[in-house]
Amino acid sequence: ISILTPSQRQIPKTAAMVEHLKNLTFSATSLNMYLRNPYAFYQQYVLGLRPKEDMLEDPQGRHVGIFIHSLLEDTFKPFIGKKPVIDDDFKKAFMLLFESRFHDHFGRGMRTDAFLVKAVIENRLQRFLDIEAKRIFDDVAAVLFIERKFQDTLDLNGIPVRFSFRVDRVDQLNDGTILILDYKTGGVDTASSAVDLSGELSRELLRDKLGSFQMPLYLYYLDKQYPQEPVNAAL
Numbered sequence: 001i002s003i004l005t006p007s008q009r010q011i012p013k014t015a016a017m018v019e020h021l022k023n024l025t026f027s028a029t030s031l032n033m034y035l036r037n038p039y040a041f042y043q044q045y046v047l048g049l050r051p052k053e054d055m056l057e058d059p060q061g062r063h064v065g066i067f068i069h070s071l072l073e074d075t076f077k078p079f080i081g082k083k084p085v086i087d088d089d090f091k092k093a094f095m096l097l098f099e100s101r102f103h104d105h106f107g108r109g110m111r112t113d114a115f116l117v118k119a120v121i122e123n124r125l126q127r128f129l130d131i132e133a134k135r136i137f138d139d140v141a142a143v144l145f146i147e148r149k150f151q152d153t154l155d156l157n158g159i160p161v162r163f164s165f166r167v168d169r170v171d172q173l174n175d176g177t178i179l180i181l182d183y184k185t186g187g188v189d190t191a192s193s194a195v196d197l198s199g200e201l202s203r204e205l206l207r208d209k210l211g212s213f214q215m216p217l218y219l220y221y222l223d224k225q226y227p228q229e230p231v232n233a234a235l
Contacts, residue, residue, distance in 0.1 A: 020046060028217050032212050035206055035210075064117070064121065065185040069185075076169065079142075083136065083142055084140065086133035095125075095126070143169065148170070150164070150221055151165070163221075165218055167218055167222075178230070178231045179233070
């Protein structure tokens with residue numbers, strides 16, 4: 001009986017690699033990849049390699065998120081700087097746009113079960129609008145940003161490191177709170193709301209306890225932009 005043991009891949013850092021990393025602009029996605037798999041991070045962000053697309057893989061899951069983000073961006077963008085109004089007219093226009101875009105976006109590329117995928121997305125979006133209508137009526141003063149890209153430089157042990165952030169939406173609430181909203185359509189890659197990072201700080205500790213850099217980075221950046229207001233985040 002042969003016993004299979006996992007092998008470790010180790011890539012020694014060269015001076016050229018270190019210089020390359022210093023010049024990178026990092027994102028939450030790249031940091032999360034490093035937490036989960038440093039070798040995959042090395043392949044993609046140092047060597048510039050991308051995994052080949054599996055032509056047998058169902059493309060629906062990859063495209064649904066893009067489709068929904070684009071739909072929400074275009075329908076909520078007119079509310080930037082003011083309080084959104086999700087009434088019957090808005091919901092009707094929203095669903096008509098959904099119908100039109102679903103056909104244009106997926107077209108004949110969908111499998112024969114496209115009607116089921118469409119029904120599930122439609123149901124979830126209707127539930128989302130119902131919940132949003134109440135939340136906005138009760139709590140939201142204005143939409144501040146939609147699909148906004150920010151950049152910042154953090155000083156880490158005396159080394160300036162560039163970061164980029166793309167935030168789905170930022171609202172200002174009636175009580176003055178700045179609320180970051182991140183839309184999730186698939187697997188939820190987020191940090192816990194209560195993270196204990198006591199002990200020796202390591203990649204493994206961050207991977208197991210933090211989970212994702214996304215919300216911590218968003219909160220850190222927006223907190224600097226709005227030092228006088230409380231900043232919160234939600235999915």
